[in-house]
Amino acid sequence: MIGGTEGCSRSTKRYLLRRKKKKEKRKAEKLRKRVSSLRKALQSVQEGNFVSRRVLKQLTRDKLRRGLEQGVIICFDCSYESLMSPKECGKFAQQFCRAYGANRSSATPASLHLVSCSPGGPLLNACKAKCDGFERYTIVMHNTSALEAFGSEKDIVYLSPDAEQPLLSVDKSVVYVVGCLVDEHLLKGKSLAEATRHGCKALRLPLQEYAATRHMQVVNPVLAINQVVEVLLGYIQMANNWEEVIHSAVPSRLFRAKS
Structure with a gap:
């Protein structure tokens, strides 16, 4: 029975039911046309043909949504913001903008989350000020820690340059905290x-x-936050080749020849 039809006549109920079915049919048809349009656009991209900016934006949005739902989870731990100066908060925001840009450009985007994130806190305010369109970013913000948000479902690994053991692989069953x-x-x-x-494991990138x-x-x-994200994305995209990823994503100035 359709909600809100109690007390209505039989003919009114039939009318409301027909109207509901028509609405559902229009919705399904609209979705079918959209999927068809996106498939044609994707085929055009693969064939090297022109794609309109509007369609390209829609393809990117859909790709980021899939990444948010299915990609490797990367959390940015904002719990340090009380220890950071306004300048450092601004620097983080700039690096986060670049990290988001790298994720947006990736063929296999990750699922990006801000954890221990205070509404109205200095880090969030810096992101709003420094990152154009931040409110429209395809990310999730949590006021809880990564452990509280995901610990019951996945393993939590902190990426730290001070860890003894290297990160050997990137796995969807693990949440990576930066x-x-x-x-x-x-x-x-x-x-x-x-x-x-x-009580979580800490690993370092295999530099x-x-x-x-x-x-x-x-x-x-020590890498910039966006460089860490670029390394993780590159590892996924480049068939698990650490050497190729680090060579392309990490600045050469961080290495020097052995004397």
Whole structure:
């Protein structure tokens, strides 16, 4: 029975039912046309033909939504914001803009989340000020930690340059946490300590292992937030090839030849 039809005559109920079915049919037809249009647009892209800006934007939005629902989860831990200056919050926002841009351009986008995120907090305000269209970003914001948000379903791994063990693979069953800190000198070891405090594993990107294959050494293991995201996205997209990913995503100035 259709809600709100109690007390209506039989003919009125039939009319309301027909109207509901027509509405559902129009909705289904609209969805069918949209899917058909997107398929044609995708085929045009694959064939190297022109695609309108409107269609391209829709394809990108759909791709990001799929990434949000099905992609590898990357969390940005905002719990450090009380330790950060306004300048550092602004620097994080700039790096997050670049990270989002890299995710938007990726063929296999990740699922991006801001965790321990305070509404009206300095980091969120900096993102709104620095990132054009931030309110429309395809991301999820949580006022809880990554452990509280995902710990019952997935393993939590903190990515820390101070961790002893390297990250060997990127897995959808794992949530990867990136600290929002941008000043590595004053707060060295903070992300590792945070992982220990929550009883979570901490891993580092395999920069040392990459350097060893090229007879080099790591000058600085600390990457910008967007560079960390680019490495993770690249690993997924480049058939799990760490060497190729690090070579393309990590600045060469972070390495030097062994003396």
